[in-house]
Amino acid sequence: MSATVHTYEARFARQQPIRYISHLDMTRAWERMLRRARLPLAYSEGFNPRPRLAFAAPLPVGVLSLADIVEFVLSQPLEPELVLAALQQQAVPGLAIHQVQLVPPGRAALQARMRQATYSVRLPAADLSGLQQAVARLIAADHVPVRVMRQGQMREYDLRPLVLEASVQLDGDPSLQLRLRHDQQATGRPGDILQALGLDAADAEITRTGLILAEA
Structure with a gap:
């Protein structure tokens, strides 16, 4: 026992x-x-x-x-x-x-209950008007293919289903606000979203602001 x-x-x-x-x-x-x-x-x-x-x-x-x-x-x-x-x-x-x-x-185990994650991304050098337009195009698109390096190999996948919300916050300290899918089947990565928007993650300060879990 x-x-x-x-x-x-x-x-x-x-x-x-x-x-x-x-x-x-x-x-x-x-x-x-x-x-x-x-x-x-x-x-x-x-x-x-x-x-x-x-x-x-x-x-x-x-x-x-x-x-x-x-x-x-x-x-x-x-x-x-x-x-x-x-x-x-x-x-x-x-x-x-x-x-x-x-x-x-x-x-259920902690990872099994994961559903979504939210992020705030500070981009000090970003063109905010251009960023707003790029975010609008991403949200309006049916598919957003990106090529990324994973475990030493280049692979392509469709980013769009992983982006649940994306917006540019202009009040106070301007930032990109993201709500991404994050579960055992698929995970949205903020660095990949920045790449799809034509931005360099090295210039960004990315902060995860929340985790959304299933109750069961």
Whole structure:
């Protein structure tokens, strides 16, 4: 009979000091934080047991986030407020943990519940009038083919079904606002949208502002 375990979700932001670390390094940072917080961790099985954790939607290198979620498993139940306080004391610079909650038993895995992600893209050197026109053309198009490099190979795909909303915000600090599909079948990437709009992602500051998950 397997031991009872308790799954928690932590919501956190990823800011400038850790903007350029990889997803693997982020995973290692969370493993270190969980251990240093002295939480009763549940470990994977096998020759190299590791804390059981999973991210809702790994971030590309260079993208900031106001809305990240990680799921981890404890061998004993603790009040979420105590878990949050313990993790905040061990958080690395640039990682701000906002909330911890206990996941109800039987809920689907975090990645299986992912549906959409929202982004805000600052483009300091962009021609805003030209950008508005390019966004309007993208939204009006039935198909938007793009060629991208994936795992060392060039591939082409239709970007349009992945773009649910796109608009240029002119008030305050001008930015491109995106709502993209993000599930287990397909994921919209903000860098690919910028390419389709004729923009260079290297000139942009991309921030993920929200994750939209199914409730089940």
